[in-house]
Amino acid sequence: xxxxxxxxxxxxxxxxxxxxxxxxxxxxxxxxxxxxxxxxxxxxxxxxxxxxxxxxxxxxxxxxxxxxxxxxxxxxxxxxxxxxxxxxxxxxxxxxxxxxxxxxxxxxxxxxxxxxx
Amino acid sequence: xxxxxxxxxxxxxxxxxxxxxxxxxxxxxxxxxxxxxxxxxxxxxxxxxxxxxxxxxxxxxxxxxxxxxxxxxxxxxxxxxxxxxxxxxxxxxxxxxxxxxxxxxxx
Numbered sequence: 515x516x517x518x519x520x521x522x523x524x525x526x527x528x529x530x531x532x533x534x535x536x537x538x539x540x541x542x543x544x545x546x547x548x549x550x551x552x553x554x555x556x557x558x559x560x561x562x563x564x565x566x567x568x569x570x571x572x573x574x575x576x577x578x579x580x581x582x583x584x585x586x587x588x589x590x591x592x593x594x595x596x597x598x599x600x601x602x603x604x605x606x607x608x609x610x611x612x613x614x615x616x617x618x619x620x621x622x623x624x625x626x627x628x629x630x631x
Numbered sequence: 632x633x634x635x636x637x638x639x640x641x642x643x644x645x646x647x648x649x650x651x652x653x654x655x656x657x658x659x660x661x662x663x664x665x666x667x668x669x670x671x672x673x674x675x676x677x678x679x680x681x682x683x684x685x686x687x688x689x690x691x692x693x694x695x696x697x698x699x700x701x702x703x704x705x706x707x708x709x710x711x712x713x714x715x716x717x718x719x720x721x722x723x724x725x726x727x728x729x730x731x732x733x734x735x736x737x738x
Binding site for chain 2: 549558559560561564571573575576609614615616617618619620621622623624
């Protein structure tokens with residue numbers, strides 16, 4: 515069974531930093547590209563970032579470019595999201611999601627990030 | 632940036648009825664269009680990818696169609712568990728975007 519488990523969320527002040535982790539199991543991690551997708555409270559879905567299996571391809575939404583950094587450690591079956599210069603509008607539930615042909619076929623349960631003073 | 636517009640915003644139907652949900656792209660996305668179902672307190676679930684391919688384990692009552700800028704998700708006969716929010720999503724030039732969602736509610 516495919517499992518994606520996010521961790522590292524919490525409350526952070528505006529301008530602060532946070533690092534999210536996602537640990538995968540139940541599939542061959544090195545065969546898949548991975549993503550972060552977020553959902554603000556009572557709002558729709560927003561794609562955040564994408565990383566290929568070998569890390570040769572990395573892409574970001576314009577809303578986070580220059581502030582967020584995606585990475586992965588294939589030896590640990592994990593993908594990360596380093597979030598710097600956080601803003602109130604970054605408050606959301608952050609999902610880790612596996613890629614399938616330009617879509618997202620498996621999702622974690624999400625981790626909440628709240629940016630507030 | 633490609634904008635996806637879903638209609639209607641809310642669809643009120645009864646179990647057993649047919650549901651037709653629309654997604655229109657601001658420019659062509661070829662067939663790179665997916666559909667998701669999200670229930671309260673749950674992560675989204677992939678239903679359809681590449682416009683018409685059902686994801687693993689998705690019942691045959693869900694079908695997708697369309698290409699270019701106009702896409703449709705059809706649920707042939709609604710089951711009680713189908714009432715949820717549905718999102719479309721596209722990928723072009725390594726940028727992804729979602730529609731704003733259609734809420735399918737029980738009439």
